[in-house]
Amino acid sequence: MPPTLASLVHHSALKLTVRAGGDRLDVPVRWAHVSELADPVPYMEGGELLLITALQLDAEDAEAMRRYVKRLVGAGVVGLGFAVGVNYADIPKAVVEAAQHEGLPLLEVPRRTPFLAISKAVSAAIAADQYRAVTAGFAAQRELTRQALSDGPEGLLAALASQVDGWAALYDASGAVVATAPEWAGRRAARLTADVERLRERPAPASAVVGAGGGDDDGERDRVELHSLGTGRRPRAALAxxxxxxxxxxxxxxxxxxxxxxxxxxxxxxxxxxxxxxIGAAVLRMLLAGEPDHARAVAGDLYGELLDAPYRIVVAESASPPAGATAPEGKASRPTAGALVAADTNGDPLGGLTECLESAAARAGEAVLVVPEGERLVVLAVDGGAAVGACEEFAAALEGARAEASASSAVPGSASGSGSSGSSGSSGSSVSSGYSGHSGDEDELVVGMSGPAGPIAAAAAYKQAEQALSVARRRGRVLVGHEQLAAGSVVPLLADDAVRAFADGLLRPLYAHDATGRGDLVASLRAWLSRHGQWDAAAADLGVHRHTLRYRMRRVEEILGRSLDDPDVRMELWLALKTTAAVGE
Structure with missing residues (x-):
């Protein structure tokens, strides 16, 4: 520890005598300073032992000494050394009483003890303290390194907590607590989640000092330092x-x-x-090529356990809107998921998703295979595992934020509606302003997830994920799972350009006929097909006689050159009508 007044008093060579403030000698001394100025306060930093001979002081003036000592105390001076036998044979009573009144330790310096000796003693003690600190630091470094090599982060945290006489906690990239030391520190570490999240928003390396005071359960207040861990812009972890x-x-x-x-x-x-x-890319290629045995051999311990249980394949893309696409006049552009996660992923939604899945899998102790492919990400994750759950939660959060931003942008006079970024104190306004004037530069996250599969069905699972991804893109959704396709309608799958082109070509002659005003063949065909060819029911829906409807259906056959008795023709016409209806909506 640094030198104290007590250690100087006990220094046998200095022969110092305590004349006042004997109960305050344990205070550390930062430096010993000599000044004969009547007012040395402007040159004090605090923590000094001031040495004087009272050359320019009226040391016998009680009022002057009270003011002098009071100013010293206010400046943080921790002690006053008064040399006797120079200007005064003894320390004047006024100085002693002033020191006693202000609680300032007063040391008598004998004539044979030069001020330089006191300064050297303080300097030597400070140097010794610094040397001990450096030596202890090197010893701590060796111990921390040994623990890190033998017991990993958990052992290192335990050693660090012991070194600082406190507690330590490690957080992963998502801000979740990974390990604590001692174990009882888990609750305190969990209270810092919001502080860790704020730290993660700053480029690494970053640090902050916060309080993690306990409530009634522990009744303590801690001084907590947070430090980001990593060399990139996005910290991979944090230490408390x-x-x-x-x-x-x-x-x-x-x-x-x-x-x-x-x-x-x-x-x-x-x-x-x-x-x-x-390795992950090679494993994926082998699985998709129908070589599960080779894939398992290559996966080894790194990804092997992933192939021992049902898994899901996730395909994610960061797909920008078409170049030159603009929002309709008078309407705010649709918020993108990329902008929603910009603050948390620095505009890299695929990177944010990767970080989320890998962190969740690491916390759960399960394997996850993540393969970047340009603007696409392919993931193999344990069915029902932490990574799959994290993916769904990630997408749900983006969906919710998108809905909230859409609602905000629809408010008259909002930043999005006016086309200016604007600024507001509310978070909602700041989110919606991120989409104003959207020009397609920001990426939108789209995710498709397969159903549960095994190694021999990887190709089929990949196809399922791609189909779900395609539907998610058309529906404007962040995530669509294969189960949603099976449980839903086939109609959304018709929104493909090729299907629309086929439907337009098939029905164009009927629309052209109706445009002349000579009949309503399209509506009649839709009513007849929806009633499964029942003439009376379809005619009633249209409000016409059944013979009129029969005539119209004959005209449909004549114009199209196809027979409505053919079930394939009826199916194609019905799907074409549904496709054009979906486009119209």
Whole structure:
């Protein structure tokens, strides 16, 4: 610890005598300073032992001494050393009484003790304290390194908590608590979720000092330091360290060592990440090629367990709207998921989804295979596992934010409606302003998820995911699962350009006929098909005689050159009518 007044008094070579404030000698001394100025306060920083001979002071004036000592105390001076035998044979009573009144320790310096000796003693003690701190820091670094190598992050946290006499917690990239030391610190660490989230929004490295005071359950207030871990713009993890007081030099060394070691642990090298991605891509290619045995051999321990249970394939794309696409005049452009996650993923929704899935899988101790393919992401995740659940939650959050932003942009006079970004104190306004003047530069996240599958059905599962992705894009949804296609209607699948072109070509002659005003063949055909060819029921729906309807159906056959007795023809006409109706809606 740094030198104190008590340690100086006990220094045998200095021969100092306590004349006042003997109960306050444990205060640390930052420096020893000599000043004969009548007012040295402007040159004080606090924590000094001031040494004087009272050369320019009327040390016997009680009022002047009270003012002098009071100003010293106000400036943070921790002690006053008065040399006797120079200007005064003894310390004047006025100085002693003023020191006693203000509670300022007063030390008598004998004539044979030069001020330089006191300054050297303080300097040597400070240097020794710094050396001890550095030595302790190196020892802590060795211990932290040993724990990190033998027991991983958990062992490192335990060693760090011991070094700082407090607690430590590690958070993953999503802000969830991964490990704490001691175990009882879990509740305190969980209270810092919002603070960790705010820290993650800042480029790494970043730090903050917050309070994680307990409630009635522990009755303590901690000083907590938060530090981001990582070398990229997006921190991959965060460290929290809680202590009862400000960290000392040795504790600070230990903390910095822990930050470096945890960064190395959590921020894997680029080459290792690239190697794992290549293995994952190879496993995926083999599965899609119908070679599950080879895929399992290549997967090894890295992804092997993923192939031992049913899994789902997720295909995600960051697809921009068509170039030059603009919102209809007078309407706000539809909010994109890319803008919704911009604050949390720096405009990279695929990166945000990857981070979310990998963090969830890591917390659950399950494998997940993530393969980036340009603007597409392919994921193999355990069916019913944490990664699949995280994907659904991620999409649901974006859907909810999109709906909220759409509602905000519809408010008259809002930023989106006026085409200006605007600014408002509310979060809703700030979200909606992110979509005003949307020009297609921001990416929109679209996700398709397969049903449960096994290694031998990977190709089919991939096809399911792609079909679900296509439907999600057409519906304007963030996520569509294969089950939703099976349980829903086939009509949304008709919104394909090729299907629409076929429908338009098939029905164009009927629309051309109706445009001349010589009959309503399209409506009559729709009514007749919807009534399964029942003449009376269809005629009643149209409000015409059944013979009129029979005539119109003969005209349909003549114009199209097809027989309505053919079930394939009826099916094609019905689907064509549904397709044009869907486009009209």
């Amino acid at each position: 360290v809680g202590t009862a007081a400000t960290l000392g030099t040795a504790e600070r060394y230990a903390l910095h060592s822990a930050i470096a070691l945890l960064t190395l642990t959590t921020e894997r090298s680029r080459s290792l990440q690239a190697a794992e991605q290549r």
